[in-house]
Amino acid sequence: MRLHALTGDDPRDVLRTLRGALHGAGPALGLGLVGEPPSEVPAGTAVVMTTSGSTGVPKSVVLSRDALISSAMATADRIGSGAWLLALPAAYVAGLQVLVRALVADREPAVLSGRFTPEAFASAALTMTSSSGGRPVPTYTSLVPAQLNRLLDAAETDPAVGKALRSFERILVGGQALPTAALERAEAAGVRLVRTYGATETSGGCVYDGAALRGVSVRVFAGEVQIAGPTLAEGYLGEPDRTAAVFAVDRDGTRWYRTGDAGLIDDALLRIHGRIDNVIVSGGINISLDRVEKAVRSVPGLASAVVVGVDDARWGEVPVVVASRGEALRRSESVQFEEARGVVADRIGAHARPARLVLVDEVPLLPSGKPDREAIRAAVASLH
Missing domain, CATH: 3.30.300.30 (ANL, C-terminal domain)
Structure with missing residues (x-):
């Protein structure tokens, strides 16, 4: 299968190529690739995305159409479907999945262009109002904690920012742990948050508020959090040894992604408490x-x-x-x-x-x- 490597992260370019890749009509999308990209990738590949990974060293993760779509459908199953606002870089998995969810919902995503500011976010969010069959279409977005904190700060003096935050049916927050103080501030402001956990290797967030999405399995093995299910990546492009080391296969054939995170399952909910590395x-x-x-x-x-x-x-x-x-x-x-x-x-x-x-x-x-x-x-x- 051909690979179309993008040198930039313009959301319009990403969306255009991603649309064809998910439909199976176009080449696979390459994002952030280091060095000379290959001209061919495994059949079924939708995206090859370079990530710093748990070692801080770049590696190219191969994500199939099935994995990305399974992730988007599992998210819709948990929080509902609707219109999505892209407020993250499209070259990161959390931003990419915003676009995938929009395409799976058959809706054009709203895109926050240029530098992220509370004013720009509020303007984009408050123009997303629409209806279908006489009912309002729910809106969603995804943020990292630093963005959320900035928006909450701005909302204290700018009513439009607070209104924009409250307009979303759900706001996914991931990329790192959300401090308790930020969660409490958001709840007090009427913002509906979902804390997400995942990685590029799991097609983005696959555990929401401690509970795995439909089809996803989570275990803690020898103190390490491991994940299985249809959202897993195929592995690392051109690195079979690293793929075999990180994606372990049980005797029963179940394939587990070794996250490198230390954690425990308490009351059926996953709790992360640091890195093994x-x-x-x-x-x-x-x-x-x-x-x-x-x-x-x-x-x-x-x-x-x-x-x-x-x-x-x-x-x-x-x-x-x-x-x-x-x-x-x-x-x-x-x-x-x-x-x-x-x-x-x-x-x-x-x-x-x-x-x-x-x-x-x-x-x-x-x-x-x-x-x-x-x-x-x-x-x-x-x-x-």
Whole structure:
């Protein structure tokens, strides 16, 4: 099957190619591909999407038509069907699925063009009013927590933003954990939220408010959250070994996606409590703390620094550099911090820049001599 790789993320271009891919009439859609894309992909492929994944290293996820459509139909089964507003980048799976849901519902999606602002969001949302058979058509959208917080802040002084938020039948929020304070603010403002959990490998969110969507199975095996069902990706393009390692097959033939998340099932609801690996999700983007730490340690005076992830009201989690005061003060603290941010931006990207530099008298160590990351993380969190 042919692959049409887009170099940009213009929603109109994505929608045009996606429409043909889902109908089986056009080439598969390639988004964010790194290097020279292949001309052919497996039959049945609708989208090949590059993601930073749980390791922070790019990988190309192969999503079939059946997986994407199954996800959209399961969402409609849970929250209803209607008109969708795209307020996320179309090149990310959460944005892509907004377009898929709209196409499956046979409705043209509304698109928030340009830079995301509360004013632009309100304007787009309040023009979506329509009816069918004399009944209002429900509207839906999908956001990340940082967007939601910004909208809730704006709603306090701009009634139009509050009205826009309340106009949606449901607003899906995912990409990272939603802080309890934000959930309570939204509920107090009359906003109907659904917290979603999933990954590119599961065609986006597949667990809503802790409960798996129709057809999706969730288990916690050896402390790791694993997912099965019709929404799973085919694997990673051109990487059979990685595919086999991440998509495990049981003796009974059930195929499970190993999320890398630690969690538990409590009262039939899935609860996530961190990563098995050393990765955080900040503003909906996976950041490998190992890669950030390696970059930071190249800065003079920070050779033994440790990078941990801490909770942040806006971004969910952010990287924080912790270093020994005795080592770090050989140079100006502010200079070191800015150099660390610059190095990380150059090597990984601006999204991974540390939020703070914290100096301590002594970095806690384990008996093995390795940094005690849990103690360091707790100490940084206590500073709030």
